[in-house]
Amino acid sequence: MVSITLGPNDNPYRVFESLNATGLELRQIDLIRNLFMMKLGVKRAEHAYTTLWLPMENLLGERFEAFAHDYYLKDGVFMRADDTYTNAKSRLENAEGGEVVAALEDMTWFADRWARIYRTSCEPHKSLARSLTSLKRFGTDTPYPFILNLFSARDRDGTLTSEQFAEIVRMIEGFLVRRMFANVPTNQLNRLFIRLWHQLPHSDDPVIEVRRALSEPSRRWPTDDAFRDSFVHYPLYTDSQPFQRRLVLDRLERSYGHREAVALTDLQIEHIVPQTLTDDWRRMLGPGSDALHQHWLHTPGNLTLTGYNPELSNAPWPDKREYYAASNVSMTRAVADNTTFSADVLAARGQDLAQRAVRIWPGPQAADGSS
Numbered sequence: 001m002v003s004i005t006l007g008p009n010d011n012p013y014r015v016f017e018s019l020n021a022t023g024l025e026l027r028q029i030d031l032i033r034n035l036f037m038m039k040l041g042v043k044r045a046e047h048a049y050t051t052l053w054l055p056m057e058n059l060l061g062e063r064f065e066a067f068a069h070d071y072y073l074k075d076g077v078f079m080r081a082d083d084t085y086t087n088a089k090s091r092l093e094n095a096e097g098g099e100v101v102a103a104l105e106d107m108t109w110f111a112d113r114w115a116r117i118y119r120t121s122c123e124p125h126k127s128l129a130r131s132l133t134s135l136k137r138f139g140t141d142t143p144y145p146f147i148l149n150l151f152s153a154r155d156r157d158g159t160l161t162s163e164q165f166a167e168i169v170r171m172i173e174g175f176l177v178r179r180m181f182a183n184v185p186t187n188q189l190n191r192l193f194i195r196l197w198h199q200l201p202h203s204d205d206p207v208i209e210v211r212r213a214l215s216e217p218s219r220r221w222p223t224d225d226a227f228r229d230s231f232v233h234y235p236l237y238t239d240s241q242p243f244q245r246r247l248v249l250d251r252l253e254r255s256y257g258h259r260e261a262v263a264l265t266d267l268q269i270e271h272i273v274p275q276t277l278t279d280d281w282r283r284m285l286g287p288g289s290d291a292l293h294q295h296w297l298h299t300p301g302n303l304t305l306t307g308y309n310p311e312l313s314n315a316p317w318p319d320k321r322e323y324y325a326a327s328n329v330s331m332t333r334a335v336a337d338n339t340t341f342s343a344d345v346l347a348a349r350g351q352d353l354a355q356r357a358v359r360i361w362p363g364p365q366a367a368d369g370s371s
Helices: 012-020 028-040 042-073 079-090 096-119 126-136 144-157 164-182 187-197 206-214 224-233 242-254 279-285 291-295 315-325 329-333 343-360
Strands: 268-271 303-306
Touching: 012 279, 028 042, 028 079, 028 096, 028 279, 028 303, 042 079, 042 096, 042 144, 096 126, 096 144, 096 268, 126 164, 144 164, 164 206, 164 224, 164 242, 187 206, 242 268, 242 303, 242 329, 279 291, 279 315, 291 343, 303 315, 303 329, 315 329
Parallel strands: none
Antiparallel strands: 268 303
16 A cells, blocks of 8 residues: 655645556446546546436446446447547537536536436436337447437427427337347447437437438348348347347237236246257158258247246147146147148248337338338
């Protein structure tokens, strides 16, 4: 441990920065905190830390650094996460006194909004909170800088309603889901969402503008036909993340409509045609059963939700059908309407689910400007 005695005119934050230049690497957020405090001076820094910085720390916890990166990305310029401090330093280079406080107050305001993206119960508008919850389940944070700008448009500028906000969030989810099924590479999504807000003309309905921008051919938002085809053949169970396939299956189940909500959290994903192909199932699938099994096994048409996954396992179709018929899960109960479950029935079910998916996650604007 090293003890350093400072004189009455020494700024501890400036001393910290000088020492750190040759010391251990610190987190970006530690450097940014020190930057703000150094610019404010000792007396103002103590008050700013207590009233502005510390509440952000308490609110965001271990997510603080991720927020700081998104906070600066929202202004439309890409930067790596480990360049966040450098970016913050360049912005505050000529700022003094009240300007520094205003910058910290702005960061605090956005911290509150950013927290609502992952802690959606903090968002008072129920429809928006549900939309944010669903998007969060998809498991990507790339839209967050764009969503920060949507919060600003609603809560500061008054140019966006909560319903429009919720519709745009649902649109983003649909954009991501469709691209996943079509195997569109995700490497450009960061830059897409960082720049999107700044590429809008801001002269029309925000929902229309966002849909128009995402519908540009370079964005690669699959059309209904492309989505249907890729949905039917996509190996959802193996080629998506666990939380993504659960989002898809849960949303499909909800699309059947329920007078009483069914608790889905404790259900498991069930392969209708089992992963281990038995003689009974070979006869059920018919000629070419092994090849058919390999192609269709992990696709949506062969997946459903059940609380009886261990009991069902490799059971033959008559046994599974009996379980499915008694299920409270609509998509599972509907499977029991089939007297057999051949490859043709499986493919037809995939087509039916694909049509539901098209309605759940609407696609891009048509070339003629229609939806």
